[in-house]
Amino acid sequence: MRPELPGFYYDEEKNRYFPIKGPIPGSKASSSSRTKQKPDPKPVQETNYQKRTKLKALKLLYSRELNGNVIPVNKKMSNFEEEIQKTQASYPEVWRYESTKNTGDAALKQLQVDIQTSVGLIKKDIIVAGSTEGCLSILRVSEPIQGFSDESETQSLNGGIECDPVSVLPRKENNAEERKAPGLILTHERCYHALSTISSIQLIGRYDESENFHCVNRALITTLGNAGRGSPFFVNLDEELNTITPQRLRGNVTSGCTIWTAECNRSGSHAAFGTDLGAALVDLETGAGSYFLQSKSDVFALQFDQSGKIVQCGLRNGAIVSVDLRDRPGRPFPRLTRHQIRYQSSSKTSQTTKNKQWFELKGNINPSHVIYMPSSITCLKTLKTYDQYLMASSMDGTIKLYDQRMDKRGGAVQTYEGHVNSHSRIEFGIDPSERFLISGGVDFYTRIWSIKSGQLLSENKFSNSVFSAVCWSAAERQRDRKDSLVQGAWLGSCEAIFNMV
Template identity: 45%
Template sequence: MPQELPGFYFDEEKNRYFPIKGPIPGSARSSSSKSRKPSTQKSATSSTKESYTCKKLRNRTSKLLLVRELYGDVIASHKRKCSFKEEIHKIRASKPVVWKYQGTERIGVSALEQILIDVQTLEGQSEADVLLTGSISGPLIFCEVGKFGQHFYGGVKCMPDCVRHYAKGQTEEHDEMAGPIFRAAGSSLHFSGISCIRLCQESSSAVGDGPNFRHVLFTTLGSETSGGSIYTLNLSEPLDIGPGIPNIWSRISRVASFNCTLWNAECDYNRHRAVIGTNLGAASVDLETGRTSWFLRCKSDVFAQQFVNSGNVILCGLRNGAIITVDFRQKRERFSSRLVTHRIPYPPDKTIRSSNKEWFKLTGDIYPSHTIRMPSSISCLVSLQYDDQYFLASSMDGSIKLYDHRLLKRGAVQSYEGHVNSHSRIQLGVDPAERFVMAGGEDCKLRLWSIKSGELLFEDKFSDSVLSTVCYRRYRNMEDEYKHNNNLGAWLGSPEGLFYMHWK
């Protein structure tokens, strides 16, 4: 048995040790921090007597500022130390402003993305802020954000109503007003139910530029009789706007169709491929030729997928609660195109067994030793971009956990309590700076946690239906990202309509 070395983990597949880079979010402080001089410990103890816990300090911003002036950016509490900047971000996240948009019922229940696109008008080329929405029972809809229909002529203007303002002493007049959204005439593209929308990120050639989203990938759910399809929408050239109807249909291409239910997809446009999750397994699809290669076959639906390790590894979340790891760098033998059959054992914990079986069978190019199980069907998977060895996973029993892909056998490194779910596919929303994770619940409440500490920062009900989708505004370059880093806004979709939540 390999010995545990501080700062390293052992990879059984490669039979060697690898260093663990950086602290695990939410983990305890290292033992070296405890071995300090007695004088230092006494000074820290004396300062904590005059300070407050971080949670109590957040109730009074003025006292938080006072403590910083006395003790500096690192604030000592009775139980731990906290950063002044982190606590300020938590204060803002716990006191958002929420708007509800009129006339947006059921348009963003299953898919929601916001993107900046170039449009060509009679006055010349300009930029439009567009919200793409979709639902299982409805079409793909283009909505322009905050321009009063400046680019999309004719249609319906949806105005926002402020439904919550959590900052004490503040009113709607004291804050930035949310702009309207405009549903253009002819911008609803009718398909057989939208199951997901993904922005295809392309690498940027200019230094300092952010991601370029020049293509949109979306899927239709289909069924076992009709089947789902995968499409791409080309936005690499400015979208032509006529006197009435946007010329969108000519930009849409059907990549492939399937005789199965298509639950989700993920896009890796730098490799011109997408991966899809179905009721028959998971497959890789060439976006140029439509050629499909199945890398996972199983009897359990693939409800969620997520690329990690710069697209070399794909995580697949199954209906039976398993999260399967597939490494595309491991090539199959040339003389055999058949998938390898694996028997995955159920964990010894009887609380997450769905039957008396001790194992389940699947075929695919997977790492059996990297398979983990959650208590119920996987609802969502999200990989963190700053360090994609970490990923968030949620299951339909209400569990939300943070995992380190290098330390899967040790279990989750952080848990987030309070989420309510029993059978719904609910998205997790992570802000661009990756400080917070939010999710709607079946009790119609929205909750927001600190990714690092696992602390529940916000919990309230302002919708009468489940908030099942969430997306954040994306920017084209690092300058805009830095400029708007402290001015966050998230879109929330539910059967009741669209909501916009803003932190100043």
């Protein structure tokens, strides 16, 4: 016997389900019903996915029951699961956490660690946050504790401060029920104050192939530096949360320069630093290292490939170069190959700028594989599913996806319209399933795109500051672990830390 489906009946002769509403298939429609029926209006073609589609989950479910996982959407066949996820992404829920002002506007990382306490080893979800004011904070993410008041901040049992989440999206309507918060952030009283802006936070750990996630026990922190005196240091994450004991990186080659960014390889053995002198590779155990790329244009962004043998470097002048770390001499300071790189030709180039059409780079690079963006590079990320795809953003608001095998022939394979930027180093985020792209803008809007189609799914303004840092929760990256909290994306601005689900 066929199972009953709400709103449908099963026709034994035709061997399929039909909706109960409307005439039974095969029956003659009455004249009155024909006169009442009106043709469906054509969908309004607008640029915003939220306004253009208005897809309802119930209608998608009905369509799946009739057509299977491949369903018709806007006269095209689409995957049911993808459409449901796009619908959810177009109407996110956002929470702002109180007492997190000027906490995570420079860098954010979320992870789960095993912390040694007086009662033994305890698993905790934490956020490592850095601010432009030089404050490094460690915040714990936990479920709401029953028995505590829902009023604003109260002192926790651990001496920290409970930061109550406040719903900011969707807008609360009159007489509407209060939505359940996804969790609490416990801000501990102790934090570390660096001498300058926290420029990057990188998690260091070994990759566990059996459980498919990184076992992280420390973080590499870099500061921007005052007058070219940036510095890297370590923070142990497996100690008590109210203790921050930074350890300096010994013998590093990045002293005396501005450190814009850093990136660790997958094994956690080496880190690449982007500075105003170029890019340096440093052994994290010994501190020994050397520059593998020298340039007069600052390196604003770095990204290792999965093998750890190639580093993508995004420069202030808009160039993206792939530097091969292999076949390098074993000397501490190898002699780098000099290259004269030609800027991308432009119809706007005048005779007065001929002397600026070339720039010099030193390193193991292929000049013919240089990618050019319209302005300074702000963020670089490779897709984990296939790292030949490189996503990059620049300060003029351009976000593009490149296939590095086709850069000379076809350029970008996808462009994401709508991003607004003019001068800020804004980090974009890619969700763990690599289906969605999220980024804040200098117009204070937060936008979500479909990575595959480039479609703008949502744009919402729920803050009066720029979201310059974004990360996803450990539970999303380690979704096979049952002891992790599911909490979506974290967004950092000078106003507060926000959570988007």
